[in-house]
Amino acid sequence: MMHSTLVPAPRRWQTWLAASAYWLVAVAVYFLFPRNLSLASSILVMSMFVLSLDLVLGFAGIVSFGHAVFFGIGAYAAALLVLNGYAEPITGALISGAFAGAFALIISPVVLRVSGLPQIMVTLSFAVILFEVANKAVWLTKGDDGIGGIEPLPLLGVFKWTAFGQTQFWYALGWLFVIFVVVRQVLASPLGLALQGCRENAQRMRFIGTSVVGKLTMAYVLSGFVAGIAGAVSTQTTKFVGLDAMSVDRSIDALVMLVLGGAGRLWGALLGTPIYMTVRQFAAQWNPFHWMFVVGGMLVVIVMLARGGLLGLVEQLRSRKPRGSAGGVHHG
C-alpha cells in the first residue's frame, strides 16, 4: 500500500493544474458554504494532522498508532499559553508545535528502535498512557470538562476572531498551505528521498552509509511538530480543547483518512480527510456504531481492492493508458 508504483509521471503542467484546482476549491468553500465554516476549519486542521501522519507512516514507514498524542500536546499547550497570558496566535502555534516536537524527540529512541507490531504497541501504549495522564491531571487539563473560553489575540493584531468562523477559516487554510509547502519541500529534498529509502529497505540504506535512525528521528520530530501545530490551530479556532484531542480514536480516524486518500502520497492526506469528514458529517445523526460499519467496510475494501487509496486508483487508471514518455517513480 505504501509503495510507490511505476506509472507515467504526470506532466508538470498537469501537477500544477491539479494543485491550483485543489486550493481554488478550498477557497471556493468559503464563498459557497458560509454556514459550514466551522466544519471546513476542522477539516483543514485535520488535514494538517493527517499530513503529519503521512510524513512518518507513508514516507518514512514508521507505523504510528498513537499520533494524536502530538496533536493533543499542541492543543493543550496552545490553551495553556493563552490562559497564562501569551495570546498571540501564530507564534503560539509554533511554540505549541515545538512542545509536541520535543516530546517526539524524547520518545523517538523507544519508538524508532522497533518496527512492525512492537512499533504499533509502543505508539499505542504511549497514546493510552498520555491520554490517562491528561485525564487524571485535572489541575492542568480540567480532565473530562476540557478547557473552554480560550481567546487568542486578533490575527496579526488586525483580524478579530468572528462568530461564524471567517477568520478561523482563513487562519486554518493559511496554516495548511504553509505546512503543505514545507512538507513538500522536505520530501523533495535528499532527506525525503532517504526516508523513502529507509521505508523500502533500512538495511540497504545502512549499507550505503545512511544514518537510518538519524533520518527517521528527523522525520518523527518534524511530524510531531506539524501535528502539534494542527492541535494548536484546533484549539485556537474552536476556543476549546478536550480530551478527545489526544484520544486513540483520533489516531485511528487519521489512519483511515490517510489510507483512504493514499498513504505515501503527498496529496493523500489532503484528499482523504475532506472526503472522510464530509461523509461522516452526513452520518452525524446516525447511531455512532452504525458509522463503524462504514469505516470498517472502507478499510477492508481499501486493503483488499484498492491498495494505495483513491490516489492509488487514479494511478492505476493512468498507467492503463500508456504514454510515450518514460515512466518514473513519483508520489503525487
Add this chain to the structure above:
Amino acid sequence: MDALVSGLTFVGIYGLSYGMILFLISVGLVMTMGLVRVVNMAHGVFAAFGGYIAVALMNSAGLPYALAIVLACAVAGLGSLVVERLFFRRLYGASELEQALLTIGLAFIGIASLNLLFGANVVSATLPAPLTANIDLLGRSVQVYRVFVIVLGFAVVLSLWYAIDRTTFGARLRACVDNAGMAEAVGINVRRLFAISYAAGSCLAALGGAVGAAILPLEPIYPFKYLVLILMVVVMSGKGQMMLAAAVSIFLGVVDTAGRFLYPETGSFLIYMVLLVYLIVRGNTLIHSPVVR
C-alpha cells in the same frame, strides 16, 4: 498482618482468575502470530461474540450454563473458519500495516454488528447458583466463580501443553512455527493446519469471553477495549510460545489487579508502564523486527 494476608489473597485470586481469562482470550492470537504472522486486531471480536451468544442462549433460550458456553464456542469456531477463508488468506505475506488496517476494519464491522444484534448496553451474565456462593480462602471470602475460572484456566493450559507437546498434531504445529516453508516441503498441509489452529484459537477466545463475562463485562466496544491487553500478551510471549503466553497472562493479570488494588486512582497505569519498560529493554529482540534499526 491479617490485612496483608487478606490483601495478598485478594490480589492472588482475582489477579490469577483475570490472568486466566486473558490467557484464554489471547492464546489463539499468540498461535496465529507464531504460525502465519498475521497481526489480527479483530481477535477480540470472537471473544465478544462468544460471550454474547452464551448469554443470549442462557437468557433467551434458557439453556444451562455449560451447554450455552460450549455452543457459543462452537459457533465462534465455525464463524472464524469463514472469516479466515474470506479475508485472512489474502493477508499472508502482506505488510503488517496492511494486516493491521484490514483487521481493524473487521473489528469495526464486528463491533457494529454486536451493537446491532445485542444492543449498546453492557450485558451481564447470570452465573449458576453454585458459582455465586462464597467460600473462605486464607481468611478472605472469595466467590467460587473465581476458583472455577482458575481451575478451568489451568485445565486448558494442561490440555494445550499435551496437545502441543505430546501429539502428532502438536509436532506439526511446532514445525510450522519454526519453519513453515520447510514444514510444507516435508508434506505438512500448512494451510489446513493453520485453519484448524485458528478455529481452535477462536473457540478458546469465545470460551474466555463467555466464562469471563463476569470479569470483563460484555459490551459492543469489547474488542477494542481489551485489544491492548491482548496484544500485550502476544508481544511479550514471543512467536507461538503458548506456555509462555500463560505465564505472561497470569503476570499481567496479577500486576494489573495489584495496581488497581494498591493505587485505585492511578493503578491502571501500572500495566502500561510494565509494557513500556519491557519494550524499551527488549525492544530490538522482539518478534517482527527482522531489521533492527
